[in-house]
Amino acid sequence: MIYFDNNSTTMLDPKVLDVMMPYMKELYGNSSCQHDLGISSQYAINKSRVQISSNLNCLPENIFFTSGATESNNIILNNFKGGCIVTSITEHPSVYETCMHMFKSETCNVQFIKPKSIFGCFAINEIENVLKNNNVSLASFMLVNNETGNINVDIDNIIELCHKYNVPVHTDLTQAIGKIKIDFEKLNVDFASFSSHKIHGPKGVGGLYISSKYLNSIKPLCFGGVQEFGLRPGTENVPGIVGFGEAMSLTCNDIDIHIKNMDYLKSELRKSLSKFSDESGFNIMYFTDRIGSSPNTLFFSIAFNDLDMNDFMNYMRENSICISSGSACNEKDRKPSRNISTFGFSTQMSLSSIRISLSRFNTLDEVHKFMDIFKKYYKK
Ligand SMILES: Cc1ncc(COP(=O)(O)O)c(C=O)c1O
Numbered sequence: 145m146i147y148f149d150n151n152s153t154t155m156l157d158p159k160v161l162d163v164m165m166p167y168m169k170e171l172y173g174n175s176s177c178q179h180d181l182g183i184s185s186q187y188a189i190n191k192s193r194v195q196i197s198s199n200l201n202c203l204p205e206n207i208f209f210t211s212g213a214t215e216s217n218n219i220i221l222n223n224f225k226g227g228c229i230v231t232s233i234t235e236h237p238s239v240y241e242t243c244m245h246m247f248k249s250e251t252c253n254v255q256f257i258k259p260k261s262i263f264g265c266f267a268i269n270e271i272e273n274v275l276k277n278n279n280v281s282l283a284s285f286m287l288v289n290n291e292t293g294n295i296n297v298d299i300d301n302i303i304e305l306c307h308k309y310n311v312p313v314h315t316d317l318t319q320a321i322g323k324i325k326i327d328f329e330k331l332n333v334d335f336a337s338f339s340s341h342k343i344h345g346p347k348g349v350g351g352l353y354i355s356s357k358y359l360n361s362i363k364p365l366c367f368g369g370v371q372e373f374g375l376r377p378g379t380e381n382v383p384g385i386v387g388f389g390e391a392m393s394l395t396c397n398d399i400d401i402h403i404k405n406m407d408y409l410k411s412e413l414r415k416s417l418s419k420f421s422d423e424s425g426f427n428i429m430y431f432t433d434r435i436g437s438s439p440n441t442l443f444f445s446i447a448f449n450d451l452d453m454n455d456f457m458n459y460m461r462e463n464s465i466c467i468s469s470g471s472a473c474n475e476k477d478r479k480p481s482r483n484i485s486t487f488g489f490s491t492q493m494s495l496s497s498i499r500i501s502l503s504r505f506n507t508l509d510e511v512h513k514f515m516d517i518f519k520k521y522y523k524k
Contacts (some may be wrong), residue, residue: 145464150342151290151319151441151501152468157344163390165344166210167383176371185382188232192389196351199396200321202328205359209385209400210349211240213222213318214238216337219352219375220282220314221246223362227281228253230274230311234264234483239316243284255280255467262487263433264294268301273399275309286316288323291483291499293441293448295324300417312358318342322504323438334358340384344503345391349384352376395504398416402504407439409502409511414442416515426522431484431497440502445484447496449522456521463517 147155163218173181175189190204197204210216217238221229231243233256246252255274266285274280283306287296296302299315306313312334317326322343328336336353340346350376354362362375369377395402414430421428427448432441445451446456457469480494500514 147466148500149466150503153341154344160387160390164383164387182187192385195389196392208352210350213337213339216352220335225251228278229282230255231284266298280311284314287320288438290319293438294441295436340388343395346384346387349388444498445493445497447493
């Protein structure tokens with residue numbers, strides 16, 4: 145099998161599983177209990193918090209464990225109900241749909257900004273106009289787009305601008321961690337969301353960063369427990385949290401090497417696709433910026449080749465290739481991608497889009513095998 149769908153989820157690193165196993169077998173204590181097993185769980189949670197905070201350059205108390213980036217995003221956005229949120233139209237559904245819901249239920253005014261192009265640059269003056277003309281309470285802009293892989297290269301300017309207007313900034317780092325070095329002190333963002341299963345950790349665990357300035361101002365969405373300093377009550381997923389900490393360390397320890405390797409595979413893939421396109425007349429339109437994009441993602445459309453996309457995806461499946469035809473959340477209902485349709489591309493273009501997302505575990509051999517199968521399909 146060739147797994148090229150790492151923006152949907154990633155393989156659990158076997159080293160991560162190793163550190164989780166004792167917490168599923170023998171060390172099953174509830175961290176709220178004062179006996180040995182409870183204390184070992186408390187210790188394990190604290191260790192993971194330190195692993196995460198030290199790798200992202202913040203204090204352990206700035207990190208909260210949640211069930212995933214969706215929950216982290218929801219906690220922050222819901223805390224700013226009643227105000228005005230400025231965000232982008234190309235955010236992940238866990239931000240976009242949450243904002244839409246708050247907007248439609250009239251619990252929040254939301255100003256959606258459209259990037260200048262699918263490659264993700266923003267007109268900073270447009271954001272400034274919103275800040276000037278609305279009582280903005282929060283800005284939320286992701287760092288790396290889950291579908292296109294394009295990097296929001298304006299993030300530093302957006303944060304600086306919002307702070308000039310005393311507006312806190314949230315960023316969704318779910319697709320950025322492991323692909324870009326994150327340093328919270330340098331980034332100077334106020335809130336950030338991220339997820340374990342995108343970095344070879346277990347599913348069902350996420351992280352929320354809250355800067356020291358806002359530590360006491362964010363309220364929980366649920367009540368009835370003191371876990372995670374009352375912000376996220378409920379018995380902790382200790383094995384998951386332990387795995388998340390280890391996954392973060394393994395991802396960040398050799399990040400330069402991982403970035404270089406993924407980038408190399410991605411450029412080989414793009415080169416091979418473009419060569420095939422030149423030689424055979426097969427049309428490819430790239431939605432991923434050549435430079436300002438994540439080292440692991442290539443998103444493109446193969447419309448204009450008279451292909452049946454369902455047939456193409458079935459062929460890939462029959463050949464044990466895991467790729468995505470757009471973001472995982474759109475896969476089942478096959479709605480045109482918001483990222484593509486926002487910029488005026490046709491539905492056909494959108495429905496014929498393919499996302500290849502690599503990880504540090506992929507190899508050049510897999511890229512070559514994928515290309516062979518891809519070419520065979522076109523020639524059949
Ligand atoms: C950018 C982004 N944000 C949030 C999420 C949701 O993450 P989780 O599955 O941890 O809830 C995803 C998952 O695809 C994502 O790509």
